[in-house]
Amino acid sequence: MSSAQAHVVSPSAIEQKPPVFRCLYCDLEKPKSESTLEHAIPQFLGGAQAPLHYKLRNVCVRCNSILGLHVDASYARSWTVTNGLAVAARKLYIGPGGIPLPLVCMGIIQNMPGLAVPEGMAAEYWIGPSGESIVWIRSDNDLMYWYSGGNPIDKKTKPSTLYYLPTTADRLGFQMAMEAFNDAFKKAKARRIFGAEFLDAPAGTLYPGFDAPTDAERGNLEAIQQAIANGLIDAQARFNIRFEDRFICKMVLGVGYSLFGEPFLDTKTAKQARLGLWPSQAQTSQLRGAGSFGGADATFSSLSGYPGAVVIMVLRTGHHYAMSVNVDQKMPFTTELAPGTLSSPHINSDHGYALLLFPQLRHPVELELPTMLAHKLGNQAHPDLALVDVKAQQAEAFNATLPPLPARPPSTAAKSPTVS
Numbered sequence: 490m491s492s493a494q495a496h497v498v499s500p501s502a503i504e505q506k507p508p509v510f511r512c513l514y515c516d517l518e519k520p521k522s523e524s525t526l527e528h529a530i531p532q533f534l535g536g537a538q539a540p541l542h543y544k545l546r547n548v549c550v551r552c553n554s555i556l557g558l559h560v561d562a563s564y565a566r567s568w569t570v571t572n573g574l575a576v577a578a579r580k581l582y583i584g585p586g587g588i589p590l591p592l593v594c595m596g597i598i599q600n601m602p603g604l605a606v607p608e609g610m611a612a613e614y615w616i617g618p619s620g621e622s623i624v625w626i627r628s629d630n631d632l633m634y635w636y637s638g639g640n641p642i643d644k645k646t647k648p649s650t651l652y653y654l655p656t657t658a659d660r661l662g663f664q665m666a667m668e669a670f671n672d673a674f675k676k677a678k679a680r681r682i683f684g685a686e687f688l689d690a691p692a693g694t695l696y697p698g699f700d701a702p703t704d705a706e707r708g709n710l711e712a713i714q715q716a717i718a719n720g721l722i723d724a725q726a727r728f729n730i731r732f733e734d735r736f737i738c739k740m741v742l743g744v745g746y747s748l749f750g751e752p753f754l755d756t757k758t759a760k761q762a763r764l765g766l767w768p769s770q771a772q773t774s775q776l777r778g779a780g781s782f783g784g785a786d787a788t789f790s791s792l793s794g795y796p797g798a799v800v801i802m803v804l805r806t807g808h809h810y811a812m813s814v815n816v817d818q819k820m821p822f823t824t825e826l827a828p829g830t831l832s833s834p835h836i837n838s839d840h841g842y843a844l845l846l847f848p849q850l851r852h853p854v855e856l857e858l859p860t861m862l863a864h865k866l867g868n869q870a871h872p873d874l875a876l877v878d879v880k881a882q883q884a885e886a887f888n889a890t891l892p893p894l895p896a897r898p899p900s901t902a903a904k905s906p907t908v909s
């Protein structure tokens with residue numbers, strides 16, 4: 490090509506607009522450069538392992554970041570969901586070295602003699618898989634008062650202090666606990682204070698990754714140890730009863746589009762879901778459905794779920810497809826998903842559809858609903874689910890070797906393990 494030709498631009502190219510896409514969530518036209526990768530099923534529910542059609546590109550940068558913080562996190566960090574996922578993970582956990590167990594959140598410490606909690610901060614109490622205590626003095630945020638762990642952005646950017654009090658000298662239990670602790674706080678901007686002495690090391694020896702306590706931190710550590718020894722930690726969970734409303738609408742849009750494609754975008758269901766996702770005084774969403782605390786009963790939860798799994802079930806009922814989502818056979822929500830006139834390459838509309846995600850195994854199973862039920866009822870084994878069942882049996886055997894999670898805060902009378 491000559492240099493003269495290289496600079497010629499055709500008139501039509503000058504008039505061409507940059508390519509655009511229609512954002513699934515805000516419904517605005519956005520330049521292609523603002524498209525982001527979106528997991529229609531969020532990662533905390535195992536969505537990163539979901540089949541490819543759940544990985545979307547038609548979500549804008551703005552929606553991705555706003556909804557991640559205010560909608561996904563509102564659900565994921567609500568006390569019930571945080572702890573529901575922790576219980577689910579145990580059902581498929583077979584020991585250290587794999588995906589660490591999540592911690593259990595006990596709530597915000599109300600009143601602990603001798604514990605200094607600066608203005609604007611909260612002391613949050615967590616229990617690890619071997620019963621160890623973790624007190625995290627972190628920034629508090631009125632806007633996100635019900636988030637376990639507070640504002641996820643503050644976690645990475647604002648200074649905080651973690652007090653870690655081990656309970657077991659058993660090597661396996663200690664390793665499991667450290668993995669859980671490190672995973673839970675890997676992104677936290679926090680000083681880490683280790684709350685036990687070593688049996689065979691000089692006083693003041695630091696466990697790797699932990700900090701030497703200041704006098705103030707030593708005072709707090711003593712206050713925590715005293716409270717644990719007395720069995721008196723007054724912690725309270727905080728609740729927001731509307732924590733899931735916007736999340737359910739977001740799931741309807743994400744799953745509806747993943748299963749039914751472009752025709753879904755202009756349905757009444759999608760429109761109502763968008764209204765619920767962006768609530769305003771002027772209009773309320775008419776999306777039909779029921780949340781985790783109403784509607785579904787225990788039989789339905791048990792039938793539509795699977796132990797340790799996040800299950801997304803889609804069924805055509807009357808004029809609509811309905812979706813139910815549940816975690817470990819609990820906390821289900823059920824909602825209308827799409828008009829029954831649509832069809833999906835992924836759903837046999839007579840039989841229904843189920844997607845099982847196992848955040849602990851990174852192992853998705855997508856199948857027809859009767860196939861899942863036949864397996865659960867023992868009528869016909871499904872090979873993938875049979876493998877999961879084997880893991881569940883191994884996990885049950887492993888769990889039997891562990892001390893049960895204490896009903897009350899554990900005592901730290903036991904010495905910590907030695908450093909090898």
Ligand SMILES: [Zn+2]
Nearest residue numbers: 512515549552
């Ligand atoms: Zn958007």
